[in-house]
Amino acid sequence: MTPPPSDPAETVVELTGITKRYPGTLANDAVDLSVRRGEIHALMGENGAGKSTLMSVLYGTERPDAGTIRIHGREVDFSGPADAIAAGLGMVHQSFRLFDSLTVAENVVFRAEPRRFGLLDRAAARRRVRELAEEHGLPVDPDARVGDLPVGVRQRVEILKLLYRGARVLILDEPTAVLTPDEAVRLFAVLESLAAQGRSVILVTHKLHEVLEGAHNVTVLRDGRVTARLRTADTTAAEIAGAMTGRRVELDRVHPPGTPGEVVLSVSGVRGVDLTVRAGEIVGIAGVAGNGQSELIEALAGLRPVEAGRIELTGHDITHASPAARRAAGLAYIPEDRAAVGTAPAASVADNLAMGHHRRPPATRHGLLRPAALRAHARSLIERFGIKTPSPGTPAGALSGGNLQKLLVGRELAHDAPLLLVEQPTRGVDVGAIQQIHEQLIACRDAGHAVLLVSAELSEIRSLSDRILVMYEGRISASHTRDDADEHGLGLAMAGAGTAN
Structure with a gap:
């Protein structure tokens, strides 16, 4: 520049x-x-x-x-x-701070509203937002409800809020x-x-x-x-x-392709989606947030009821199985929200590393938890996955985002589950941790496990995936092999311009 x-x-x-x-x-x-x-x-x-x-x-x-x-x-x-x-000064946080039920104009002028006769002057608010949008090349409808807007437009609203306040x-x-x-x-x-x-x-x-x-x-x-x-x-x-x-x-390493084997996951008609994932392959799902990827993965993990369709894991019907039953059947899950869903921030690193398998030996004996076994297990995974923590007893919420992600990845990879569901594995994670997590996912695949990967990062999808699916408005809008997937075509499909192959 x-x-x-x-x-x-x-x-x-x-x-x-x-x-x-x-x-x-x-x-x-x-x-x-x-x-x-x-x-x-x-x-x-x-x-x-x-x-x-x-x-x-x-x-x-x-x-x-x-x-x-x-x-x-x-x-x-x-x-x-x-x-x-x-x-x-003005700041746009990674998690947008907008009111979904309010319009764009109402969000932009919130707490700095133009007034007439002591009341909110809605016409002035709309006019000022329209002027700012045109002046700075941030096209947006002042009357649109923020909850109905795609994420890219919501970000424009956040920037307009700062400009309106003179940042x-x-x-x-x-x-x-x-x-x-x-x-x-x-x-x-x-x-x-x-x-x-x-x-x-x-x-x-x-x-x-x-x-x-x-x-x-x-x-x-x-x-x-x-x-x-x-x-x-x-x-x-x-x-x-x-x-x-x-x-x-x-x-920007592109990893060698996997060697697909038998079907591990088969999905038919679940939320309108059909797909399979084989042992020894990574199937990547690309798409902008909000296009149904999270809902699909939650349905596969048992966190959202399946109203229609069928899910099979290693040939067994798990469509209506509980999350615990799915885990016992061989499903591991790394969710997008590592703090609210993937971990218990107030619990210790050792407890978090045992969660999901804490009812089984060696974590328990005669139905009672064994603290020494939990600490030993934690120390092993801390070293194996390079988790930076003062001690196994440190609350998980005290870890940085990248180390909390490594904790989650380490816990889910430690038990050799046939299927790994993983959402946004490196969101907000630094370049060194990204490389390490990618290597662990490839090692998981090469050990014969099936991996279903959801990521908004096209470079990540293209680097890791053996097959690539694109989701748009809840449906698979495109399907590619790793050889015929280019960033431009995937970007078009993510925006709704692609067609399924």
Whole structure:
């Protein structure tokens, strides 16, 4: 990208010596970060590197133990996000903070409503949102109900909320995690336009290629410290990955194909979907979030009732079996929501690693749990899967997102189930952990297990899958072998333009 203005007087955000401690953790260790006017600045690092903490300090949701924050050269001391917003900062969180029952205009002007005679001036709200949308290339219907909008349009609404409040610095947390490739391209076009207007963007992401194509500069954190400050025009994905992990990382690896055997999973007419998965293969389901993938996987896992159709696992009918019965029959499940569904955050790492198999020996004896056996099992999996935790007794909720994901992957792979259902295995996970999780999924396949993979990341789907299905509006809209699947065609099918083969 064309570099932004280089005049030091144009510095908009300056963090100096930011230090933040939690019990047993030094999250930020004297971190410096400088962002200039008209710059798109990427903040990268492994899970637990301190990125979220640093942005929480900047946005006023956390207070630093040491260090200073300057906005436009003036030292500030934010007591909360309201202070940050008043200073011209705005943040789009990875989980959107919108009211589904309200219109786009109502969401955008919420708590800053234009009024007439003391009442909400709806016409003025709609007019202002329409003007902002046209001005910044963010097409959206002000009267549309947010709950009816696709995820890419909801993100536009979040950005419009910030622009309506006059934000000059936009912080975006993993903004393309749930977007199609075309939506991601459109988003970066918007960000580039905002930067050209003099606004600054701080982009928290783990996607190396997006950073190289869409950001001017990169600051890399590792273990709470800055390990690199790089100009994207002068660096490579490998250099950034090395700064993030401290080691060489193999990027964009396409794994050798599997050797499919007997059918392990057979699905007929479940939520309008037919599919099979064989031993020794990974079948990938691509699609934008909200197109029925999660509902299908929940039905297969027994978390959603099956109203029609049939599910067979290794030849046995499990259509109406309970989740426990499915697990006993040989189904392992890594859900999309690792905190609310996949783990119990208040329970210990050891307890979480045993869940689902805690009623069987060696975890139990005579119906009673054996704490020593649980700890031994946990220590084994912690070492095997590289889970960073102070101890097996640490609450799972204290782990970083990437380590919580490794806990979940390790637990489900530890018991050699014939079938693995896995949703978004690397969402929000850093590049080093991505490589490790991918290798574990390939090893699972090569050991003769069947894997049904759901991911919104096309690079992940193409890297791992032996066959690729695309879901759109609850149906399989396209089917490809790994050899005839290209990113453009898959992206079109994810947007509804594909046809099933």
